[in-house]
Amino acid sequence: MLVSNLGTKKDLPEIFVRKSSGITRTIRPVDAFLLNCGVMALMFGLYMYSVNVGFFSNVDVKLALIVSVLLMTPQVLTYSLFTAAMPRSGGDYVFISRSINLPVGFVANFVMWYTQLMWIGLAASLVSPTGVSVAFATAGFVLKDPNLSNLAGTFVDPLWSFVVGSIVIVGAGLALIHNVRTLFRLQNALYIIAIIGTIPLVGLLAFSSREYFVSQFNTYMAPYLNMADSYSYIIQQGQNAGLSFSGGSVYVLLSVVVSWVFFTGFAYFTNYSAGEQKGAHRFKVNFASMFGSLIFSAGLVLVIAWLLERVAGHDFIASIFYLYTTGAVPELPIAPYAGLFAGLLTDNPIVVWTLNIGIIAWTVLLAVVIYMMLTRIMFAWSFDKLFPKWISDISPRFKSPVKATITTIVIGELFLAAYILIPSLSMYIMSGFFLAQNAYVWLLTGVAAVVFPTRKKELYESGPKHEIAGVPLIRIAGLLTVAQCLFNLYFLLSDPNLGVNTPFAIGYSLIFMPVLGIVVFYIAKTYRKRQGIDIGLAQSEIPPE
Amino acid sequence: MTRIFYATDIHGSEKCFGKFLNAAKFYKASILILGGDITGKVMIPVIENSTGGWTVNWLGTHYEPGSEEELLDVEKKIRFSGYYPFRTTKPQMDELSSDEKKLDQVFSQLMIRTLERWMKLAGEKLKPQGVKCFISGGNDDRLDIKPVLKSSDYIIDPEDEVVYVDEHHEMITSGYTNITPWNCPRDIPDEDLHKKIVAMADTVRNMDGCIFNLHCPPYDTGIDTAPELDKDLKPKTRSGQSSEIPAGSKAVRQNIEKYQPLLGLHGHIHESRGEARIGRTVCLNPGSEYGEGILRGLIIDLGDKGIKSWQFTTG
Numbered sequence: 001m002l003v004s005n006l007g008t009k010k011d012l013p014e015i016f017v018r019k020s021s022g023i024t025r026t027i028r029p030v031d032a033f034l035l036n037c038g039v040m041a042l043m044f045g046l047y048m049y050s051v052n053v054g055f056f057s058n059v060d061v062k063l064a065l066i067v068s069v070l071l072m073t074p075q076v077l078t079y080s081l082f083t084a085a086m087p088r089s090g091g092d093y094v095f096i097s098r099s100i101n102l103p104v105g106f107v108a109n110f111v112m113w114y115t116q117l118m119w120i121g122l123a124a125s126l127v128s129p130t131g132v133s134v135a136f137a138t139a140g141f142v143l144k145d146p147n148l149s150n151l152a153g154t155f156v157d158p159l160w161s162f163v164v165g166s167i168v169i170v171g172a173g174l175a176l177i178h179n180v181r182t183l184f185r186l187q188n189a190l191y192i193i194a195i196i197g198t199i200p201l202v203g204l205l206a207f208s209s210r211e212y213f214v215s216q217f218n219t220y221m222a223p224y225l226n227m228a229d230s231y232s233y234i235i236q237q238g239q240n241a242g243l244s245f246s247g248g249s250v251y252v253l254l255s256v257v258v259s260w261v262f263f264t265g266f267a268y269f270t271n272y273s274a275g276e277q278k279g280a281h282r283f284k285v286n287f288a289s290m291f292g293s294l295i296f297s298a299g300l301v302l303v304i305a306w307l308l309e310r311v312a313g314h315d316f317i318a319s320i321f322y323l324y325t326t327g328a329v330p331e332l333p334i335a336p337y338a339g340l341f342a343g344l345l346t347d348n349p350i351v352v353w354t355l356n357i358g359i360i361a362w363t364v365l366l367a368v369v370i371y372m373m374l375t376r377i378m379f380a381w382s383f384d385k386l387f388p389k390w391i392s393d394i395s396p397r398f399k400s401p402v403k404a405t406i407t408t409i410v411i412g413e414l415f416l417a418a419y420i421l422i423p424s425l426s427m428y429i430m431s432g433f434f435l436a437q438n439a440y441v442w443l444l445t446g447v448a449a450v451v452f453p454t455r456k457k458e459l460y461e462s463g464p465k466h467e468i469a470g471v472p473l474i475r476i477a478g479l480l481t482v483a484q485c486l487f488n489l490y491f492l493l494s495d496p497n498l499g500v501n502t503p504f505a506i507g508y509s510l511i512f513m514p515v516l517g518i519v520v521f522y523i524a525k526t527y528r529k530r531q532g533i534d535i536g537l538a539q540s541e542i543p544p545e
Numbered sequence: 546m547t548r549i550f551y552a553t554d555i556h557g558s559e560k561c562f563g564k565f566l567n568a569a570k571f572y573k574a575s576i577l578i579l580g581g582d583i584t585g586k587v588m589i590p591v592i593e594n595s596t597g598g599w600t601v602n603w604l605g606t607h608y609e610p611g612s613e614e615e616l617l618d619v620e621k622k623i624r625f626s627g628y629y630p631f632r633t634t635k636p637q638m639d640e641l642s643s644d645e646k647k648l649d650q651v652f653s654q655l656m657i658r659t660l661e662r663w664m665k666l667a668g669e670k671l672k673p674q675g676v677k678c679f680i681s682g683g684n685d686d687r688l689d690i691k692p693v694l695k696s697s698d699y700i701i702d703p704e705d706e707v708v709y710v711d712e713h714h715e716m717i718t719s720g721y722t723n724i725t726p727w728n729c730p731r732d733i734p735d736e737d738l739h740k741k742i743v744a745m746a747d748t749v750r751n752m753d754g755c756i757f758n759l760h761c762p763p764y765d766t767g768i769d770t771a772p773e774l775d776k777d778l779k780p781k782t783r784s785g786q787s788s789e790i791p792a793g794s795k796a797v798r799q800n801i802e803k804y805q806p807l808l809g810l811h812g813h814i815h816e817s818r819g820e821a822r823i824g825r826t827v828c829l830n831p832g833s834e835y836g837e838g839i840l841r842g843l844i845i846d847l848g849d850k851g852i853k854s855w856q857f858t859t860g
Contacts, residue, residue: 544563
């Protein structure tokens with residue numbers, strides 16, 4: 001049979017449609033693109049830039065970001081193809097449950113849910129030190145108001161970080177409780193503010209000179225370091241602390257590539273709500289929204305990183321972040337993120353506030369976009385009788401999942417507290433998050449993609465086929481995703497600079513999280529069995545013939 | 546204990562219908578209920594060319610089957626996706642493109658022919674198992690399918706009647722809904738729907754064990770939430786987001802509140818899968834993903850004293 005995937009012949013009508021009902025999907029591809037961009041928020045990308053340039057100062061972290069984007073392309077391809085084959089809400093839970101089995105699908109999804117709860121705490125904890133504090137610091141500098149400068153120091157304080165983080169977690173939760181639409185409104189408003197704030201950020205960095213930056217920085221730091229050339233002092237101190245600014249090995253470069261995956265690995269979040277997305281059964285639509293957001297977000301970070309290095313200098317940025325994080329120069333008043341450097345380049349208070357409120361919006365956005373995904377996952381489990389029914393209750397008053405949201409708030413607050421009160425533990429939590437994502441969520445999704453065309457032959461063949469030399473593209477993408485995860489895991493477990501290869505992080509992420517998922521699954525299974533319910537039936541596919 | 550498997554809104558998907566029939570054995574159910582909207586919406590022309598070959602354009606792919614076997618394979622794929630394959634010629638295609646009435650007749654023929662085949666298949670599969678099977682129309686189904694459903698010697702079309710699903714539980718059924726933006730064949734004003742429900746409910750002997758198999762979900766219960774549409778039937782957006790409204794029937798809600806049956810089985814709003822409680826009545830909507838060949842359903846275990854359990858399924 002002659003089969004062409006190159007498009008239909010236009011002279012032949014494809015379908016006749018009768019008058020009937022039917023509109024179900026409401027998320028547009030552009031919404032999907034924006035949601036994915038929200039997960040890969042600019043400020044987190046710039047935070048990762050600071051971390052990478054500070055701790056891996058002898059390699060080009062911008063080059064590593066480009067390689068990281070290429071590395072994650074198979075993952076995006078896998079999720080795009082899987083979503084087209086099974087355009088349903090639930091994402092990897094559905095893909096893995098169907099292609100492998102329900103327990104494996106649940107454990108992978110449980111790890112995803114658990115790590116994203118940790119993520120809400122982490123994202124919320126960053127709002128105060130990377131957003132609010134920087135806003136007051138630069139405003140204090142421009143307005144020459146010491147009270148504002150002092151406030152900047154206050155917001156680095158753990159207590160205030162907790163308070164601000166709690167406001168974000170509870171505020172976003174209350175928005176969702178009030179109405180799903182309220183949460184989306186909040187998300188859209190944050191987007192607008194964030195994008196407006198990004199314009200002066202880019203503009204100031206693009207149109208300022210190195211000399212002006214050095215002069216402004218020295219003026220800013222004079223009260224703290226009591227010296228004329230703080231800029232050179234910072235670089236010197238960095239070198240004294242052992243930093244080198246070139247000559248890094250390929251191994252170090254590849255470690256940074258893996259570190260960047262923390263940012264570049266999350267361009268696929270819309271697969272969790274694919275059942276509500278228009279055109280989700282089309283691979284190209286999914287790929288455009290996922291890969292598009294990966295390119296856009298990484299591209300924006302790349303441009304700003306390049307501008308930052310042009311204005312402030314690579315050696316200076318590496319040194320100041322390293323010195324601040326390790327506490328080697330305790331006189332540094334606040335976290336030296338991109339907002340601070342850009343804020344020093346203007347004396348216009350309106351520009352400064354616009355810039356900084358934009359930065360705060362980016363950091364808040366990071367926490368907000370996770371809410372919908374978390375509650376959807378809990379809904380899916382509740383429908384499948386894996387979680388208590390009350391989790392999926394919709395409040396008659398608010399028409400929203402109040403109990404699921406409150407559960408998310410409470411657990412998110414616990415992780416926020418852990419992150420702020422026990423910084424060393426929280427570092428492990430953050431690392432464990434990444435390790436578990438690679439080992440259980442992405443790796444198993446890759447394996448599921450490899451076996452999908454064989455184990456679910458009929459489902460695979462019922463959709464549009466994408467093949468290369470007769471081999472299903474999803475199988476190739478799955479294999480590459482598995483390889484990419486193994487590559488990531490090798491570096492995470494072998495390079496101590498990535499902060500993961502500790503007994504605690506490995507035990508927590510590779511053993512505790514999946515075991516907890518297995519325990520939850522089998523408790524649910526046993527409990528439901530006593531009620532006469534076989535939870536294995538929830539996702540089992542009935543043969544059609 | 547009686548185990549019911551309930552599904553709805555398969556909209557012509559032969560794959561979902563096959564799964565529905567197999568669900569009895571798969572879930573060990575003794576009763577199958579298909580709640581309406583069983584006919585398809587889209588016809589895919591399979592065009593005979595001048596050399597006696599066939600061409601099909603479907604889902605962005607161009608097929609030219611080289612044999613009858615390959616042609617049947619393509620047609621099966623089309624049926625499995627919820628579309629009707631229609632063997633035709635280019636001149637007939639041109640005629641159908643310009644004559645809505647003729648196109649309508651072809652649709653009716655395809656629906657009836659498909660449903661006749663389905664009824665035969667259902668009897669062959671379920672009769673040996675002793676499974677009771679109830680299939681009724683929904684608001685999207687034309688009234689001319691009713692004779693096909695009624696003529697089956699095995700399948701029961703329970704619409705507008707009070708039937709016993711087992712010896713303890715009665716069921717009333719209606720595929721009619723309140724008026725939708727599409728003006729479907731069984732859209733009627735809520736007052737008329739109210740009259741239909743009352744006519745059946747008033748003759749139920751034991752309301753405590755009764756099932757209301759009403760295609761339309763009760764109004765504003767969370768299992769009737771649908772996108773709000775503008776006059777061009779496109780989803781309305783507010784603040785850049787889709788606006789959603791309750792689209793169920795007030796008559797259905799009012800009568801569930803009044804009669805308080807044991808169970809409400811609903812469909813109609815595909816994306817509003819879920820459960821709701823109105824007084825003592827548990828109302829369930831399994832939703833639908835027929836387009837992907839996925840059979841959304843519900844396993845319901847009924848005991849002597851009420852509902853023992855229910856479980857959503859994604860088959």
